[in-house]
Amino acid sequence: MRGLRRWWDDTAGGLPGTFWYLWSGLLINRAGAFALLFLSLYLTAARGAPPSLAGLVVGAYGLGGAAGTLLGGVLADRWGRRATLLAAHLVAAGLMAALAFTTHLAAIAVLATLVGVAHSMPSPAFVAAIVDVVPEARRSRAFNLQFWAFNLGMAVASLLAGVLAEASFAALFLVDAAATLAAAVVIALRVPETLARRPAPTPRAVAGRRPGLHTALTDRTFLVFVGLTFLLAVLTMQTSTIMPLAMREDGLRPSAYGLVVALGGALIVAGQLFVPRLIEPYRKSSVLAVSTGLMALGFGALTVADGLPLYLGAAVVWTVGQMLAAPPNAQINADLAPLELRARYQSVFYLTFPAASFVAPALGGLSLEHLGERHWLVVGALGLLAAAGHLLAGPRRERRVAALRGAVAVPVGSAR
Template structure:
């Protein structure tokens, strides 16, 4: 019993109530965000759209997501975290309800783009609010729980989506809207504004220029980290873009692909809560190097995979890498951001995922077609490059974080 209590304290203890309300809102949001999983099927089956047009509409959702990520970051730093979260959730709920009853394909395309904007806006605000309220020493466990909630919510969403899609597409969109509205209610009732206005601490502010989104886009140390995260995202996207094609080429059925994906999700839901205590003694750059190396090993092993057991074994390896990477990746991203630009930095960071969702299938398809199984050697090599990059960039990142932490103290001294 004492050991269980200690494990709970190490995993989730000492986190403020506001974090748990944010966490609950995120879980409700993810568990209810299932309609877009079936958007292409809805368009082709219920609205008679050809596959090419359905692909364009789904792509429009992705474009809206990239714009919404940047917009959410800017608004969260200007309006505040709570206002941005409420606006995004209420807009998303209304748009999903409109999608449920829209029949014209042009209207559906516009609504899908706007839904992409509304769905992506909360991400920078969620993370910025978590950083605002969680003490630095406990942020790793907070980000670990955030990653766990995201994956648990997506697992629930996948299950519910299949059931609702068989019953009614209208119900699919309306239940999604209701879940989004429920998350908004939790935020409205329980989450206070966490943004604290502070004088800017950036070099641009010292030089007399107002810091903004351009600050994040010209921060070399931060952009190196974003580039390494992009490589990690490209590896992660292989599971949903290129791996199904490779498994089909190996004569495996779609049910085998579903089993591989389900195994990864189950490992995260069961094992993610044990990660913080495991990685706590080690430097973040070392953990990221090991985790990315494991992902490189897992995907590289697909070079020789020709049956389901090998795919399942490789999935275990790369999923462990993903689990180890999640907390330090999020914490480094938070540590590198000046406090007054947290959400803007988050928005630039989150652009890596829509970018990877485009690059991974576009270039991966060509690679698989021309290189065959050697494609996985290229993927493994990218992972090793990212692992080496984290080891090389780690010391500079640590010096940057130390300088940001020292800046408030220096400002207080100068004020005296």
């Protein structure tokens, strides 16, 4: 009993109440996030779209997400974290309900783009709020728990979605809308505003340069990290964009796809809380290289997958890679962001995911049509490229983080 208590203290102890309400809102939202898992399948099976057109429509979601991510970061720094979260959740709920009753492909594409905007806006605000309220020493735990909640919700969603998709695609969109609305209620009732209205000036601001979104967009060390994260996101997006199409070509039912996604979520739920202690002795760049290499191996193995057992085995490999990558990836992102630009840096970082949501299905659909199973060799090669990139970029990134911490430690008065 004492050992269990110590493990819990090491894993989640000392985190403030506001974090747990943010965590709960994220969990509720993801548990009802059915629709996007099956959007490509919905377009091909229910609307008769070919895989390439389905990929473009799903890609439109990612295109909207790119704009939504940047908008969410700017609003979270100017307007506030709480207000941004509420607005995005309420708009997303309305748009998902509209998708449930829309049948025309052009209208679906427009709504998918707008949903991408609304779905991506909360990400910078969520992470910025966590950084606002969680002390630096406990942030790795907080980010690990955030990733755990995300995947616990996805595991629940995928299990239910596979069944619902065979009964009614419209139900997917409506349940998604209801879960998004429930998350908005939690935020409205229990999450205060965490934005510090007068943050301490960053070194660039002190030097007379007014910081803004352009600061993140011209930060070379940060952008290299963002580029490597983009490659990782392209790999991750295969599970929700291209893999269901590949499984369908192999004669597998939607419930089989739901089982593969649920397995990944279950592994993360069962093992993610043990990851921080496992990777603590190692450099973040080394952990990210190993994790991305495992993802490359898992997706590359789909080249020879033609039945459910092989898909499940490959899912185990790439899921372990995702589990190892989550804490250092989030921690590096937070470490590289100056105080008064937290949400803007988060928005540029999270831009990788909607960008990958566009690139992965748009190019992946064409790749699957023309390359067939060899598509997964290309995906595996991208993963190995990202693994090598982390090893090469790691030392410079570590020097930059040390320099930022030293600058923040200098009293503002002495900096002047």
